[in-house]
Amino acid sequence: MASVEPPAPAAPDGANAGAEPSVRLRREALLEALDGLRASPDLPALRAALGALCVGVEPGGGLRAADDEEAVVFPEGLLRSELAQIGAALTLERARYYAGRLRKAARGARTAPINEIDLNRWKSYGDIVTDSLWLIERRDGSGVHRADYWGNFVPQIPNQLMRRYTRRGEWVLDPFAGAGTTLIEGQRLGRHVLGVELQPALVERARRLVAAEPNPFAVALPVVSGDSAALDFRALLAEHGATSAQLAILHPPYHDIIRFSDDPRDLSNAPSLDIFLGLLGRVVQAVAAALDRGRYLALVIGDKYARGEWVPLGFLAMQAVQERGFALKSIVVKDIHGTAGKRAQQELWRYRALVGGFYVFRHEYVFVFRKR
Numbered sequence: 001m002a003s004v005e006p007p008a009p010a011a012p013d014g015a016n017a018g019a020e021p022s023v024r025l026r027r028e029a030l031l032e033a034l035d036g037l038r039a040s041p042d043l044p045a046l047r048a049a050l051g052a053l054c055v056g057v058e059p060g061g062g063l064r065a066a067d068d069e070e071a072v073v074f075p076e077g078l079l080r081s082e083l084a085q086i087g088a089a090l091t092l093e094r095a096r097y098y099a100g101r102l103r104k105a106a107r108g109a110r111t112a113p114i115n116e117i118d119l120n121r122w123k124s125y126g127d128i129v130t131d132s133l134w135l136i137e138r139r140d141g142s143g144v145h146r147a148d149y150w151g152n153f154v155p156q157i158p159n160q161l162m163r164r165y166t167r168r169g170e171w172v173l174d175p176f177a178g179a180g181t182t183l184i185e186g187q188r189l190g191r192h193v194l195g196v197e198l199q200p201a202l203v204e205r206a207r208r209l210v211a212a213e214p215n216p217f218a219v220a221l222p223v224v225s226g227d228s229a230a231l232d233f234r235a236l237l238a239e240h241g242a243t244s245a246q247l248a249i250l251h252p253p254y255h256d257i258i259r260f261s262d263d264p265r266d267l268s269n270a271p272s273l274d275i276f277l278g279l280l281g282r283v284v285q286a287v288a289a290a291l292d293r294g295r296y297l298a299l300v301i302g303d304k305y306a307r308g309e310w311v312p313l314g315f316l317a318m319q320a321v322q323e324r325g326f327a328l329k330s331i332v333v334k335d336i337h338g339t340a341g342k343r344a345q346q347e348l349w350r351y352r353a354l355v356g357g358f359y360v361f362r363h364e365y366v367f368v369f370r371k372r
Ligand SMILES: C[S@@+](CC[C@H](N)C(=O)[O-])C[C@H]1O[C@@H](n2cnc3c(N)ncnc32)[C@H](O)[C@@H]1O
Pocket: 149, 151, 152, 153, 175, 176, 177, 178, 179, 180, 181, 182, 196, 197, 198, 199, 202, 226, 227, 228, 229, 251, 252, 253, 254, 260, 261, 265, 266, 267, 268
């Protein structure tokens, strides 16, 4: 019989994918053993059944699957911790509950419609962040990812968002594509990404980076040069045979903190905060027209400081999205680390903060919305 394995929480969506040894078990035999264990009349009997099951999962044990047998595959650490939890339960009811959970995981994948996280094995996705505070020590610099474009975000941001809010083969829109970080992550994760960027030189750069990275899932990664406030995203998607998108990731300029170009359509050149918010709103509307109902939009933005006052740009931008048919799902605060090159500047800001009575920005936001 051919080996039939479940769609494992494997690369690229799974935590620890490839890193940890796995255990292949005979699925039906394991389910039977767990049913027997759960039918135990008392805790000592259940523990005895668990002892037998633990022997069975060891190398050479009766539950181990041969190469040609249908198998359920567990990361070894996960399996051991699940079994240990059953053994440590203080009541029969609790032990049965833990055994039931392991049984569910053995039966197969259970995923939500908007991602590929197997909820029966939710414990194995340790690297999918669910807290609202993101402390990302080190930028992912693997493959073609580079930190030298001033203003690009760390690849972990689009990586986390795509794994939470899309399935393989779905479409992601990035209307402020910059040097293509989202496209590169999409390429690795098997998501199609349509990027739009105002500066033609950056479009070329993003295309070069994408071309230099392997495309294991053969996804489409078009990068268009244009003004995202005045584009028909549905028409752009149609050029690639798609009718809509399932996620949008917006990383606009943080108003005028960094001037990205001299182009008056560039949001970083908006002459006032109100104009900036209005332009951002137009981009949100353009993107929303191509996004499926019930799907997600993420806005990555920070605050700014002007004329001696903290301007809550993040929250103002958040409201601009909410006003355009989106329900707020989360406010994530992400840390900002200075690069070595900026260290001297940081010292200066620290001095200015001490003099001026304010705090230096060390965070930005990832706002997560769902289209109503
Ligand atoms: C914060 S950066 C995005 C960086 C990107 N996430 C990356 O990792 O490379 C904002 C980008 O928005 C672009 N931009 C500004 N106004 C735009 C507009 N109206 N349409 C399209 N892109 C725009 C800028 O040129 C800049 O590259």
